[in-house]
Amino acid sequence: MFRKRLLLAGAVNVRNIILNRLQPKGINIQRRTLTDKQSISEESVIYSEKIQDKGKEPSEPLWTTFADGVVKLRIDQSCSQTPITVHQMFKETVERYGPLNAMASKKNGKWEKITFSEYYNLSWKAAKSFLKLGLERFHSVAILGFNSPEWFISAVGSIFAGGIVTGIYTTNTPEACYYIAYDCKANIIVVENQKQLDKIMQIWSRLPYLKAVVVYNDSLLESHPNIYTMEEFMELGNEIPDATLNDIINSQKPNQCCVLIYTSGTTGKPKGAMLSHDNITWTSAHASRAGDMQPAEIQQEIIVSYLPLSHIAAQIYDLWTGIKWGEQVYFAEPDALKGSLVNTLKEAQPTSHMGVPRVWEKIMEKLKDMSAQSGFMKKKMLSWAMSVSLERNLSCSRSDLKPFRTRLADYLILAKIRSALGFSHCQKHFSGAAPLTTETLDFFLSLNIPLYEAYGMSETSGPHCMSAPSVYRRRSCGKAVPGCKVKLVNENADGNGEICFWGRTVFMGYLNMEDKTEEAFNNDGWLHSGDLGKLDKDGFLYVTGRIKELIITAGGENVPPIPIEDAVKKELPIVSNAMLIGDQKKFLSMLLTLKSTLDPDTAEPTDNLTEQAREFCQKIGSKATKVSEIVATRDQAVYQAIQEGINRVNMKSTASVQHIQKWTVLEKDFSIFGGEFGPTMKLKRLAVLEKYKDEVDSFYKE
Structure with a gap:
């Protein structure tokens, strides 16, 4: 059935098909030819249907696939903030917080700070320079670089x-840069350094809309008429009238539309999720307050920016919420995830911090390694303090009236650990982008660091559901942000159903992808x-799996992989990553990687086992210190221990179809560089299946 929505047709025959479909239904078609600066291309023509409903004004559609499209806002009267643009939000911030520091970045070993008034004025200058370079309305400025004031x-x-x-x-x-730059019609690309510039130089000849490139960290090694340093760029627009x-x-x-967030492309081509001014300004205001972020009048929040700003979680948390509530953002060094992040945290002393699950897991593994290397008494004291804290936090709600031993454990031991992590002043610790394991949640809870999970998508402008100090249940990602709604469809007998969203966070549509956009929305x-997911009686949401990740065996049984993978990692402290396999197969199998140290320069996993993994080996009678030793010799003690752990997981499963029947240990841990993780360290299952095809095929040979 043809849906009555905004359509784009670039050819006469498509136009005729649309006319033939619509005219019998009494729908009036209006043709609008756009100027070059407004259009996607010179030939673009928008066919906008206007349903004449007995004198009613034609309503705007709920979605669009055009960069210059408009949509109807999903305004809920319970939280009906007047829609505003990004500029209006920033102007309000300058009036309220103009003299406060907005950004801090390290130059030559010293922190340099920029106030909100200066930030606004620099953005104004940049806007005029973009116009000077020929930025067209609804075309893109693409940014390729690490987090910085220039970003x-x-x-x-x-x-x-x-x-x-x-x-x-x-x-x-x-090639991945080319796909996005071409799809979003980038007029200007801002890059961090020569390394990123080289990528653009390789593809520039195939980018018909690209007019200029700006480099913000490196001095240019060679002159080029359309490449500018940031200093040169900022002066280009001086002659453009205000x-x-x-x-x-x-x-x-x-x-x-004002923001494009491209999905990771793990299930096909990356999709450009279009976010409106209202998506950005409303979400910045209400999702952050649901997470208990404070306006600067009450307390100026301090955060550290280090996760990729191309991802919606970091962009909303660092950039847009920072503007809305007058937060001070410290920029980490580009090698933050290679080990320097903790140094920035200790200097910045954030009041709030966000990490993806893999970041929290790596912190946990590092702390466990340090504990494994410490003396007997220190180990005992730490174990005691963590067990006391976890017991207290699990037994009842957190309160100021803690028993004496809990306060003593925190004062003598746990507070020092938080200080060593840079969390002495941190009141809120968030996690997003993927579910946390129970092990990770409980580990940090035992340090008196409750992790508040946020849940959403690029398509919901980031967080649609939030946990916070006042809205917290273990293993839940909280409740829908006020003014937003969540419901489940196609629930099964266990209460699991597909999670659906409604509210001001919901995106405009996928750029140039009508079919994908239609698939994303139901008729309402x-x-x-x-x-x-599941919803409890109080409205707390629990994410239980992903439909596209659901394994459907050859016998038609549905098996969610994440709970089984988490169970294996919990049983086997030596295991770093576990990926369940079995889609359209007769039985389940699993790929395993072992915990190894990271190369301090590249952050790639090495062959050396972590201290925690070595300790595991010693306990079971193995002298192995390297992954290669274990894999090459099929170390009997380690392999037997892994099999016993998997047997324990199988015994706890609800049905035999969920039993892991075969497994193998891979020679190297998963990483971004290896292609197994996306930029936010989310597992790319299809990529893993392709990379380790031979290992997977060996499981199922007759």
Whole structure:
């Protein structure tokens, strides 16, 4: 059935098909030819249907696939903030917090700070320079680089100038950069350094919309007429009248696109999720307050920016919420995930911190390694303190009236650990992008660091559900943000159903992908997540799996992989990653990796076992210190211990179809560089299946 929505047709025959379909239904078609600066291409024509419903005004659609499209906002009267643009939000911030420090970055070993007033003025200058370089309305400024003030200023300036900001992951190959830059019609690309510039130089000849490149960290090694340093760029727009920029800003509407977030592409081509001004400004205001982030009048929040800003979680948390509530953002060093993050945390002393599950897991593994290397008494004291704290935190709600031994354990031991991590002043610790394991949650809870899970998607502008100090249940990602709704569809007997979203967080649609956009929404405009979850009687949401990750065996049995994978890692402290296999197979199998140290320069896993893994080996009678020793010799003690652990997991399963029948240990742990993880360290299952095809095939040979 043809859906009555906004369509784009670039050819006469497509137009005729649409006309033939619509005219019998009495729908009036209006043709609108756009100027070059407005259009996706010179030939683009928008066919906008207007349903005449007995004198009613035609309503805006709930979704669009056009960069210059508009949508109807899902306004709920319980939280009906007046829709505003990004510029309006920033102007309000300057009035309230202008003199406060907005950003801090390290230059030559010293922290340099920028106030909100300076931040706004620099963004204004950048906007005029983008116009000078030829940025067209609803075309993109793509940013390819690590988090920095220049990233923020370029993002805000591109929106002021009527463009759309589009982040590109620094780990992307030249071809992956090409796909995004071409799809988003990037007029200007801002890159961090020569390494990223080289990628763009390889593909520039195939990017018809690209007019200039700006480099913000390195000095240019060679002159090029359309490549500028950041210093040169910031002066380009001086001759552009303020009135010209003001006219563009005043023409912007809250229900128009200003941000593109490209999905990881783990299940096909990356999709450009279009976020409106209202998506950004409303989510920044309400999702953050649901997470108990404080306005600067009450307490200026301090955060550290280190996760990729191309991902919606970091962009909302670091950039847009920072503007909305007057937060001070410290920028970590580019090698943050290689080990320098803790140094920045100790200097910045954040009041709030966010990490993806793999980051929290790596912190946990590091602390366990340090504990394994300490003396007997220190180990005993730490074990006692953590057990006391965990028991207290699990037995009742947290309160100020803690028993004496709990306060003593925290004062003598746990507070020192938090201080060593840079969390002395941190009141809120968030996790997003993927579910946390029970082991990770309980480990940090035993340090008096409750991890508050947030849940959402690129398509919900980041967090649609939030946990916080006042909204917390273990293993839950909290409740829907006020003004938003969550429901389950197609529930099974256990109460699991697909999670669906409604609210001001919900995106505009996928750029240039009508079919994918239609698939994302049901007929009433609810967004389907593709995730499975449960809701308790109080409205707390529990994410239990992902439909596309659900394993359907050859016998038709549905098996969610994550609970089984987590159970294996809990039983076997030597295991770093476990991936369950069995889709359309007669039985389940598993790929395992072992915990190994990271190369301090590249952050890639080495062949050396971690201290925790070595300790495991010693306990079971193995002298192995390297992964290769275990794999090459099929170390009898280690392999037997792994089999026994898997047997214990199988015994606890609810049905024999969930038993792991075969497994193998891989020679190297998963990593971003190896292709098994995406930029936010989420497991790319299809990539793993392809990379280890021979190992998987060996499980199922007759």
